[in-house]
Amino acid sequence: MENDLSNYRKSYEKGALLKSNVPENPLELFQKWFYEVDNAEGVDEANAMTISTMGLDGYPKSRVVLLKKYTYEGFIFYTNYNSEKGKAILHNPNVCLSFFWHAAERQIIIKGKAEKIAANLSDGYFESRPRGSQLSALVSNQSEEVADRSELENKLKRLEQEHEGKEVERPEHWGGFIVKPVEIEFWQGRANRLHDRIRYQLDDEYNWKITRLAP
Numbered sequence: 654m655e656n657d658l659s660n661y662r663k664s665y666e667k668g669a670l671l672k673s674n675v676p677e678n679p680l681e682l683f684q685k686w687f688y689e690v691d692n693a694e695g696v697d698e699a700n701a702m703t704i705s706t707m708g709l710d711g712y713p714k715s716r717v718v719l720l721k722k723y724t725y726e727g728f729i730f731y732t733n734y735n736s737e738k739g740k741a742i743l744h745n746p747n748v749c750l751s752f753f754w755h756a757a758e759r760q761i762i763i764k765g766k767a768e769k770i771a772a773n774l775s776d777g778y779f780e781s782r783p784r785g786s787q788l789s790a791l792v793s794n795q796s797e798e799v800a801d802r803s804e805l806e807n808k809l810k811r812l813e814q815e816h817e818g819k820e821v822e823r824p825e826h827w828g829g830f831i832v833k834p835v836e837i838e839f840w841q842g843r844a845n846r847l848h849d850r851i852r853y854q855l856d857d858e859y860n861w862k863i864t865r866l867a868p
């Protein structure tokens with residue numbers, strides 16, 4: 654099979670990013686970009702982000718998760734702590750998050766350290782989830798092999814019966830991670846491939862150093 658994609662070419666012309674205009678704190682720029690993208694037409698799930706981890710097998714692995722909260726401290730998502738990514742993070746907390754917002758011709762790349770959030774915060778979010786999602790957190794031993802789909806469906810039915818009329822409690826192995834950033838790069842596509850790249854790096858005194866990078 655061969656599919657030559659060398660003619661795929663697009664000019665990026667929707668925005669610009671100047672070092673003189675950016676805020677001192679990258680979380681503020683993240684918030685500005687997120688609002689703009691989230692309110693733009695044609696953008697679905699602006700909070701979908703790719704998280705890359707260093708696996709126990711020595712390979713990096715990337716997959717999409719949903720950003721559920723961000724603050725000056727970092728970026729929070731929820732998952733199964735026993736999943737492949739969960740185990741990878743507990744082994745090596747250095748991760749990379751990335752967003753590609755096609756409609757806005759923007760990319761954000763975040764290097765940071767992931768850690769579990771406090772159990773009561775995970776409880777609060779778990780309680781806010783629809784019942785079906787709560788039960789599926791109990792059903793799925795995320796990343797483990799399953800014989801077939803019916804195994805999962807039967808387990809779901811059994812758990813639905815067991816929990817009839819009862820609250821579903823958060824399983825201990827399910828909860829949030831916060832990624833505390835050490836570096837954030839903002840990429841804005843520009844014409845003629847002269848894209849804008851502004852990088853923030855956290856120094857030892859917790860100040861953000863801002864630099865422009867060549868595209």
Ligand SMILES: Cc1cc2nc3c(=O)[nH]c(=O)nc-3n(C[C@H](O)[C@H](O)[C@H](O)COP(=O)(O)O)c2cc1C
Pocket residue numbers: 698701714716717718719720730731732733736737738739795796
């Ligand atoms: C749009 C989208 C959103 C997702 N959101 C989550 C999420 O918030 N948490 C999660 O654990 N998995 C989420 N997933 C599934 C993950 O991509 C992945 O399949 C799963 O977490 C298992 O990954 P792992 O085996 O590498 O740990 C999402 C997938 C997609 C495509």
